[in-house]
Amino acid sequence: MKIKSQLLIIFLLISLIPIIVIYFFSINRFQDVVKADHGENFQRLAEEKAAWIDYVISERIADAKHLAxxxxxxxxxxxxxxxxxxxxxxxxxxxxxxxxxxxxxxxxxxxxxxxxxxxxxxxxxxxxxxxxxxxxxxxxxxxxxxxxxxxxxxxxxxxxxxxxxxxxxxxxxxxxxxxxxxxxxxxxxxxxxxxxxxxxxxxxxxxxxxxxxxxNEILSIVGEKGDKKSRDNFILDTHGSLIAFAGKEEKFAPTNFEKELVKRGGSGWAEEAHSTRDVLLAYAPIKSDIYERIQSQEAKKGISGEGWELAKWFIFVEVDRDIAFAPVREISGSIFVMSAMMMAFIIVLAILIARGIARPLEKFTKSAEKIGRGELTHKIEFSTNNEWGILAKAFNDMAENLANTTVSRDQLAEEVSERKIAEEALKIKDSAIENSINAIVISNIEGCLTYVNPAFLDMWGFENPREVIGRYLADLVKDPNELSAVNEKIELEGRWVGELTQKRKDGTFFEAQLSATIIKDKKGHRLHQMASFEDITSSKLAKRALEASMERVANAQRIAHLGNWEWNVKTGKIFWSDEIYRIFGFEPGEFIATYDKFLESINPKDKERVLLAVEGAINKKGNYSVDYRTRGRGGNIRTVHEDGRVIFNKAGVAEKMVGTTLDITDRKLAEVELRKAKEEAERANAAKSVFLSSMSHEIRTPMNAIVGMSELLAETSLNKDQKAYVDTFKRAGAVLLNLINDILDLSKIEAGHMELDEVDFDVYECANNVADLFITIAAEKGVRIKVEKTKDVPRFFRGDEGRLGQILTNLVGNAVKFSKTGVITVKVDISGEGDFEEGKTRLLFSVEDNGIGISEEKLETIFEEFTQADTTTTRRYGGTGLGLTISKKIVSLMDGRMWVKSRLKEGSIFYFTANLKASELKDTQVLPSDALGLSELPLNLIGVKVLVVDDSKTSSTILIGLLNGYGMECTWATTFSEAAWKIRAETKKGTPYKLFIVDSKLAEDNDYDVIKRIKKDSALKDGVIVMLFSDSRLVDIKSARGMGISDYIVKPLKKNKLLRIVDKALRRAGFAGGEKPKHLEATKNTLKILLVDDSSDNRFLIEAYLKNSPYSLEMASDGVEALEKFKENSFDLILMDMEMPVMDGYEATKEIRLWEKSEGLSHTIILALTAYALKEEAKRSISAGCDGHVNKPVLKDTLISVIERYRQGIKN
Amino acid sequence: MEGTVESEGINNPKEKVEIKVESYLKEIVPGYLEKRAENVLRLRGALEAGDFEVVQHLGHDMKGTGTGYGFQLITELGAGIEAAGKAKDREEGFLLVKELEGYLSNLELRYE
The missing domain is CATH 3.30.450.20 (PAS domain)
Structure with a gap:
């Protein structure tokens, strides 16, 4: 803390503390004095008033006495x-x-x-x-x-x-x-x-x-001398009752303290704190004895009159303490002001004193600092003669003495310093020459060397200056004559700069850059000659290397027809490599390149485009690439590709542009040729597709007749040979049809005409349906097919169920075809590959078999068209070799891929992924087509009315023939008007058609009139329309569905396919089944059926169902009994209850299958009986080895239809 | 459950339920119905004893056979009884058995 501040604080403390103490003490004391004075005054006043009242009372008494x-x-x-x-x-x-x-x-x-x-x-x-x-x-x-x-x-x-x-x-x-x-x-x-x-x-x-x-007079005495604003006067009696009051309060009530004073008696004064204010009061008794009427105890009890009691009166004079002490406040205010003034005075005084001491001190400090900095002439100005003045004089004397001694030392130092500088400069020069990279020599006028620096020794290969001092420069050059010429020039011009070949000590030569001058004295006499040499051998070599390199670049550019350029945007100067000149049709260096020249060289048709590209690059601060044609000298127009890059300075302004220009004339020509060739190839391919599809179409028409008629023929009574013939041409027809279908699919995919359907479907059902298709054929070979469910995969998706089924059919079909034993596993899982798309799931399907496998070298080609793993395969296993190709292409359409892992003789796993949309259906929901829960069984179609609208007689005959086979009632219309008429007639009769099969060509020709008519008619609202297409290429599923068409069939018509589509379409429309069969078709092929059920009710029931049937029935009440009977007899069909005591149906079925295998027996059809089966249970029964299942409670018609369905299989 | 019971009107002893039975079942239907009447007693006993396995089993049998014999309601009640047995719901079991009893006593068969 500075002395000034310290002094200030000390002064203030010494003076302020007494002032504050005195202030508070005097105020308190004064207050006490005022209080005592006021109290006594008020007491006197009260006593006076009391005496006066006594006097008034005595006067009245006197008056009364006088009158008495x-x-x-x-x-x-x-x-x-x-x-x-x-x-x-x-x-x-x-x-x-x-x-x-x-x-x-x-x-x-x-x-x-x-x-x-x-x-x-x-x-x-x-x-x-x-x-x-x-x-x-x-x-x-x-x-x-x-x-x-x-x-x-x-x-x-x-x-x-x-x-x-x-x-x-x-x-x-x-x-x-x-x-x-x-x-x-x-x-x-x-x-x-x-x-x-x-x-x-x-x-x-x-x-x-x-x-x-x-x-009133007494009351006025009470109030007299009382200031209403400042004082309360009143009379209290000894009971504390208020007799009279004169004062400022409106509702005055005596306090307990006051009542207490009255009881004490006498006169006096006191301070009292009221609830709202503090007061100073005085009191005095009135001497007269006054009686007051009191209520006696009796009176209070209501017994008798009044009593009187002596009461003394006291007069009180009361004043607010604030008012009483107003003088104290006034005086304390004055004292406060005086104290404050005194304090202010003391503070000012303290500041002045502190400054009086601190200022000279500061002055001395500053002066000492200046002298410390070397300002020795500095003097302190002090005019006073007091101690400060004496101190200043002593200080100034001291500084003066100091100045005198210091000046002489500086002069000495300056001289020493100059000498040192001169010596240093000399040393530096020496060092510079000695350490110079260049060789420096000094010779006399005759050329005899007098000094050489170390660089010279290095450059010429000498070790000691003595080796050269005294020798002539002419000895150290390659050609002394050349040196003589140089010397002459030096003589003439005083200096010379140039290159000269030097000779080393060892006799080798080197190139040196020489600069020589004459050293003269002040009078101009020549004294010495000095020369400096720089070895330029390496830079000469570098230059030569650069030239070689540039030549190589030039050659490369020439060969590649690629030139580079540089354009200084600011100056407009342009550098062109030689090749640029050539590309633009000029001789290299024919003129100095400029920007205008560049613009002139561009073909006028392309100029604007090029300028836009260049400006764009400058504005957008980027690069540009542009193809353009040159103007071409002599008609030699070239096409070039130019890449440019703009180089900007720090401020972001384009400074220069660099780039390359490539002559692409030849490449362009080649591209045109290539495009032409590609278009030619595409045309050829399209022609091929058109040819294939039209060929297929042409084949398909007669095929429709062949296949359809063979289906019909097979339904008729045929002898064994006839049946064999029919089967053969049915099979041949099927093979041909498959081939055509595959070719059509392929051409459709290649032509980009294949569109995928989008419906909600159950992915497991799709896989299971495929497995079911092959289950019988596989079982006959001893191969099992299982579909494995993965926990996390949802059931429902949106996509093309049919095409997915086609891929799986192909893969499972191949697996069955190429397997002899074991299990074929179809798995559905979530794929981890590919990018995630919102609302889509990429599924991974795999079909694994233990079949013949594929060799490594064939793995790459199996997806190619018309390729199978082995040429012998086709002969042995059949197939078109298109299946995998088509499947792979469909997979691509589903945004997936297909691949295979396989080992020869061990089996194959085919994988494919498909990116499918998520369905809004929950796993627990059922598809409309599943709602009946009996989807595994074909509908009863007996008596269902069908209208076939087709102008082709062959097609209609086959169609009606096949439908009649299911007991359907078919009507045929060849034109739309005939169809309309028939619809009207049947509706009128109250027997409307349920199913309409309409030829697509005919419908199109008639603008879909009949379809519109059916959709409009409320009586036909449950009617189902199936469209008949002659060519799958014509199928437009989305439009067809939009029109309200349930499904479609592509010719040729096959029995199973037709049944499946009709069944599906009718189910979707909520149709549950037709009339009950009137009679069971008698058949010569009696079946032996084993019924296994623990419920006697069921056994009796099924026995009753089959009583008059051509089937012979045996029964077993549990799995063990069934197995025994099976081992003893042969059965065509087993109806197996799955839940039984002792041995259940699953176990029994497995045992039967094992027995068949060990004994080499043929496959027996086993149908599972399950009560309201869940899909899982149905699948479990299939896994156990059952061929199908029937839901319990089983109805007679259902049971017979199922048995009949399998009877066909057994017969075949 | 009260809705189903009342709406079917099965509890009303006066209301006869006519069921058409295929004539080829004529021989086995009476035996079947006798067994069901017997089942009513067995079910009651099992429910009293808390033997829900038996309840479930008997319900399952009825579910699997009723419709086949022409009695859709026996299948439905069987399914209900099986579910009640599975859930060990005695109260529900008794209600359904009572309904079954009512149904059986009100049956009037007509062979076709």
């Missing part, structure tokens, strides 16, 4: 007393009470009252009262018995001796003055103080005179 001594009054009273002398005391009492009662009852309006009021004495008293009306409210007189003798106004009663004041005055006949205070008195018209005095005659009390005084 009046002779007239005494006489009148005497007379009144004498009136009763003749009557006994008892009678007197009675009479007086009688008069009193009458008086009270008539409210003083009796005769006697009037007489008294009109008596002389009464008139006199009234005169007296009215003369002092301010003092006296009422005056009356009684006789010695208390009976009223005279009165100034009518009294309320006649008899007064029963009242306290009367008894107090009468005082047992002794008589005395009796003051009574009764608060507000109606008869007086204000607060009243009664004065009762005895009327005495001959020292005997003969009556009582009563003055009821108005005490």
């Amino acid at each position: 001594a009046n002779k007239e009054l005494i006489r009148a009273v005497t007379l009144a007393n004498e009136k009763y002398n003749s009557i006994s005391n008892k009678e007197i009492g009675k009479k007086i009470r009688s008069i009193d009662e009458d008086w009270i009852e008539r409210k003083g309006k009796t005769k006697i009252a009037k007489e008294i009021l009109g008596s002389k004495l009464s008139l006199s008293l009234r005169d007296f009262q009215e003369s002092e009306v301010e003092k006296y409210g009422e005056i009356f007189v009684t006789d010695k018995r208390g009976a009223t003798v005279a009165m100034t106004k009518s009294l309320t009663d006649y008899y007064q001796a029963d009242e306290g004041w009367w008894q107090g005055s009468y005082f047992g006949g002794k008589g005395r003055v009796f003051l009574d205070y009764r608060g507000f008195d109606k008869s007086v018209g204000g607060v009243s103080l009664g004065v009762g005095v005895p009327v005495i005659k001959d020292s005997v009390v003969i009556g009582i005179l009563k003055f009821n005084n108005r005490i």
